[in-house]
Amino acid sequence: MHGTRQMAVNIGNLDKSRPWAQLSCLFGECLLPPSTFNMFVKQSKIRKEMGLQALAIVILDTDIMNTIKQQLTSAYQEVGIEHAFFTSIDEAIQWLEQQHIELDSQFITQFYNDHPL
Template sequence: MNNQHGEFETCVTRQLLLFSGRGPWNDETMRNGVVRMAANISQIDESTPWAQLSCLYGESIMPPSTFDIFVKQTRIRKRRGLSFLAVVILDTDIMLTIKQQISMCYELAEVPFAFFDNVKDALCAIEEREIRFDKEEAIGFFEQFNFTAQ
């Protein structure tokens, strides 16, 4: 087994799954993320729409095997009621590459998504979709788990 590449944190606030992390990613990190995110998703009421907000830092890209895991898991989240994915990409020199790879995944999984320049704009878009969450808790999560390079 290889060492994990990348670091991340995840939690849930009502009907919103939060993810903050710094790539690049590999299979081990993705599998660990799947387990941790599944535990959080189990706290969500899947009978009502829910969303995910991911804030990605650095070179948040994946090799092909990791990408395949990512697509598969995104499809599972969609079947479990995921209705929208908001993505914020920060602290990177390869934004277009990351957007291209993330877009390809979400298009393959057929999950509605959008990119935002900052967390507050993403949260406003999620509110407009009538997803229930604690805005202050979400903002606090992303302030606490800021993976900007020091």
């Protein structure tokens, strides 16, 4: 719950006059039950309306990667958010840099250096 609130604060601080992107890191077996999935789709739609243009998803330490990808792809396709899956932060950053969005890759790299995966 704290993470959801913090994410809302972070998104609220964005300059929504320009498109923005998100980089998410998922660990372990992170599947959404149907009720949570529906809320996730609604929140994703709101983020898209607020300017979310692309989403890079790094998935680590899981035995069900394909299942996670299928579930998230279903949600993001329903909303119409450009997304891609990766197994490293560096790959995700490279993809985001190609999405024509202003990106501070040095800050992202420093963040993940300070908060190891």
